[in-house]
Amino acid sequence: MSPTESPDFRAARQHDAEGRHYEAVNLLARATRAGDLAAMSELGHRLMTGDRAPALEADGVRFIIEAAQGGEGRALARVAAFTAAGAWVTQDWAGALRLLARAAQVGEPSAQGQLASLQPEAASSATPDWNGIAARFRLDEWLRPAPTEALHEHVHRVSNLASASMCRWLIGRAQGRLERAKVYDSVSRSEMVHEMRSNTVANFNFSSFDVVQLLLQARMALTCRYPLQHFEAPMVLHYDVGEQITPHFDFIDQNAPDYEQQIREQGQRMVTFLLYLNDDYEGGETTFPDLGLSNRGHTGEGLYFINALPDGKPDRRMVHTGSPPTSGEKWIVSQFIRNIPLRA
Numbered sequence: 001m002s003p004t005e006s007p008d009f010r011a012a013r014q015h016d017a018e019g020r021h022y023e024a025v026n027l028l029a030r031a032t033r034a035g036d037l038a039a040m041s042e043l044g045h046r047l048m049t050g051d052r053a054p055a056l057e058a059d060g061v062r063f064i065i066e067a068a069q070g071g072e073g074r075a076l077a078r079v080a081a082f083t084a085a086g087a088w089v090t091q092d093w094a095g096a097l098r099l100l101a102r103a104a105q106v107g108e109p110s111a112q113g114q115l116a117s118l119q120p121e122a123a124s125s126a127t128p129d130w131n132g133i134a135a136r137f138r139l140d141e142w143l144r145p146a147p148t149e150a151l152h153e154h155v156h157r158v159s160n161l162a163s164a165s166m167c168r169w170l171i172g173r174a175q176g177r178l179e180r181a182k183v184y185d186s187v188s189r190s191e192m193v194h195e196m197r198s199n200t201v202a203n204f205n206f207s208s209f210d211v212v213q214l215l216l217q218a219r220m221a222l223t224c225r226y227p228l229q230h231f232e233a234p235m236v237l238h239y240d241v242g243e244q245i246t247p248h249f250d251f252i253d254q255n256a257p258d259y260e261q262q263i264r265e266q267g268q269r270m271v272t273f274l275l276y277l278n279d280d281y282e283g284g285e286t287t288f289p290d291l292g293l294s295n296r297g298h299t300g301e302g303l304y305f306i307n308a309l310p311d312g313k314p315d316r317r318m319v320h321t322g323s324p325p326t327s328g329e330k331w332i333v334s335q336f337i338r339n340i341p342l343r344a
Helices: 007-017 021-033 037-049 057-069 073-085 093-105 109-118 130-136 164-174 211-224 259-266
Strands: 148-152 155-158 183-185 190-192 200-203 235-239 245-248 269-276 286-288 293-295 302-306 320-322 325-327 330-338
Touching: 007 021, 007 037, 021 037, 037 057, 037 073, 057 073, 073 093, 073 109, 073 211, 093 109, 093 130, 093 211, 109 130, 109 164, 109 211, 148 293, 155 293, 164 211, 164 235, 164 269, 164 330, 211 269, 211 302, 211 330
Parallel strands: none
Antiparallel strands: 148 155, 155 302, 183 190, 200 235, 235 330, 245 320, 269 302, 269 330, 286 293, 286 320
């Protein structure tokens, strides 16, 4: 607990601990009016997504931006992500890194971890120069397509998609957020736990995205030539020994009773892009039975495949599996990409 927190913020924490979230929000609002930047940031994050609070996105974003302008670390890191994504503010990659450095300088752990993951392994220091790390990151080299190798006309292996340090950061972000993975049923338009999928997953959204994740999305976008605005929220998948996902498709199924409406409103899921975050396991291959392909990626490598035909109709040859590890545990990023923009 920070010694600079106001009594109202400390009392709000106690209300939350005892399940009185309405009272906690009221105290956070009072602390915000009194100029408590940490309370303002907390209130903004909660309102943005309706986390134990009313869902008031515009107000939440406004509070986060105002707290960042006052120098509050968590808000600075969040606005850095907004700036990287071009969400609610003008997109500016260099500006996002500068904001991240400001957050790191005031001690924000997430910002420090992100920047540390972007520097070369040999450059680590007990007293990092956060501004220097941000300035040295080669955006011009990062924001270009990664090298690819065609395994099939619709399946491409990607080398050097991300560094090992970035992969470790993404695994760390997922730890503590994992929950049982669900299967999306396009007929009922709902997600459900199903025996075909036994692994766990960490989901992210704009209240939890970070700059490293958005840099990865940008590199994926350039590599497979789809705009960043077509990307769904990313997931980190975890497979322990014996956990798997059996043969399945990633496209929107034509058998859904409202298929045309789903395609019109959300577009077809054209591309699946994977990033392998580790390789210290056995088994765990990504397989395409109908194509006779099997791929086991190394740390930092990617794989992307096309789920649908150019007209958006499903390509049923693209059935695939996530085979179970026989030892160790497997971590990957899974990124779905639509054929229409999901945001401005």
